Amino acid sequence: MRLAPQPSAQTLRLLVVLLLTFGVTASPVISTGCPDRCVCDDQLVVQCAGQHLTTFPVNLPLATRQLIISNNRIVELPPLALNYLSDLVYLDCSNNSLTEISESTFGNLRKLAYLDLSFNTLTRIEDRTFGPLASLVMLRMTDNPGLSEIHPDAFTENENLQVLDVSRNNLTALNITSLLALPALRSMGLSGNPWSCECENEDLCLWVHLETFKFQDEGQTVCGSPAEMQGLRLGEVGIQLRTFCHQTLGSWDYLFFVAIGFVIFAAGTVSAWLMGVVMVLYERYIKRKDEQLENEDESSEAAHVPMARTERENRSLKTSLIV
Ligand SMILES: *[C@@H]1O[C@H](CO)[C@@H](O)[C@H](O)[C@H]1NC(C)=O
Numbered sequence: 001m002r003l004a005p006q007p008s009a010q011t012l013r014l015l016v017v018l019l020l021t022f023g024v025t026a027s028p029v030i031s032t033g034c035p036d037r038c039v040c041d042d043q044l045v046v047q048c049a050g051q052h053l054t055t056f057p058v059n060l061p062l063a064t065r066q067l068i069i070s071n072n073r074i075v076e077l078p079p080l081a082l083n084y085l086s087d088l089v090y091l092d093c094s095n096n097s098l099t100e101i102s103e104s105t106f107g108n109l110r111k112l113a114y115l116d117l118s119f120n121t122l123t124r125i126e127d128r129t130f131g132p133l134a135s136l137v138m139l140r141m142t143d144n145p146g147l148s149e150i151h152p153d154a155f156t157e158n159e160n161l162q163v164l165d166v167s168r169n170n171l172t173a174l175n176i177t178s179l180l181a182l183p184a185l186r187s188m189g190l191s192g193n194p195w196s197c198e199c200e201n202e203d204l205c206l207w208v209h210l211e212t213f214k215f216q217d218e219g220q221t222v223c224g225s226p227a228e229m230q231g232l233r234l235g236e237v238g239i240q241l242r243t244f245c246h247q248t249l250g251s252w253d254y255l256f257f258v259a260i261g262f263v264i265f266a267a268g269t270v271s272a273w274l275m276g277v278v279m280v281l282y283e284r285y286i287k288r289k290d291e292q293l294e295n296e297d298e299s300s301e302a303a304h305v306p307m308a309r310t311e312r313e314n315r316s317l318k319t320s321l322i323v
């Protein structure tokens with residue numbers, strides 16, 4: 001039962017198509033042609049590698065499925081132009097001068113399966129950077145010499161991620177909590193980073209130890225610090241670190257020891273005091289007893305002396321009688 005006439009799905013679709021068409025013709029960056037210095041084929045592959053480009057190509061076909069802009073000097077991926085390409089499956093941006101990718105850079109690329117950001121100058125990866133890439137299967141982000149920080153939740157939403165390569169960056173630590181939860185992840189590249197082999201990285205080292213088969217170039221995945229562990233493989237120190245990092249005591253342990261110490265001290269003091277009291281009482285008791293005995297002795301001596309004397313006298317009397 002329809003009370004008021006509603007716009008049918010067809011009208012809506014038409015409206016969207018119209019809007020898109022206008023948007024496309026109005027947009028300076030998108031067309032059905034092919035960008036300067038790029039080669040576009042009918043398989044929807046756009047090839048712009050090694051063309052000395054310093055900016056992201058304009059005039060990209062809207063339906064582009066593969067875009068290769070490697071070996072240029074592009075400094076920025078403009079979110080607006082990139083996110084028009086909602087059918088993009090493959091994006092190779094390797095060997096450029098990208099310093100930053102933001103939360104909105106890949107905001108609309110839900111079909112993207114392959115992304116290559118290697119050989120750039122990225123320094124850090126934020127929380128939501130790859131969040132919208134729900135179909136991402138392979139992410140290559142190697143050889144960014146200044147890349148020293150990846151947010152713990154950077155890959156949390158990439159449920160289809162199978163291959164992650166962050167080799168030859170400047171990473172010292174990596175929180176693997178969200179990586180462990182990725183169901184499809186089967187290959188990791190971590191080699192050539194100055195990994196810290198201290199307790200902060202204990203989980204990572206233990207992971208490499210337990211699932212060595214997952215790690216590409218595991219032999220080159222080595223500690224950069226501390227000095228005495230330099231060059232040791234992460235897989236090698238995994239167990240060692242586990243035991244080492246868990247023998248130290250937490251603040252609750254110290255509190256426990258302080259409490260136990262106090263209890264023992266208190267118990268000792270109380271029992272010593274009790275013992276002292278008992279001894280004093282006992283001594284007094286003994287002393288009183290002695291005094292009583294002495295008193296009794298004195299009084300009985302006084303009473304017994306005449307008797308004793310008479311006894312002695314009697315005895316001497318007897319002997320004298322016998323004699
Ligand atoms: C990067 O691109 C430049 C050309 O812009 C090229 O000369 C160089 O060999 C490339 N480097 C790598 C590692 O592919």
Ligand SMILES: *[C@@H]1O[C@H](CO)[C@@H](O)[C@H](O)[C@H]1NC(C)=O
Pocket residue numbers: 145146147148170172
């Ligand atoms: C790598 O990181 C360290 C600090 O962790 C920094 O001192 C060094 O300059 C970085 N290297 C590069 C190439 O940015």
Ligand SMILES: *[C@@H]1O[C@H](CO)[C@@H](O)[C@H](O)[C@H]1NC(C)=O
Pocket residue numbers: 152153175176177200
């Ligand atoms: C790793 O990240 C998770 C989630 O952000 C956090 O709860 C956890 O404490 C982190 N682990 C370490 C060792 O920093």
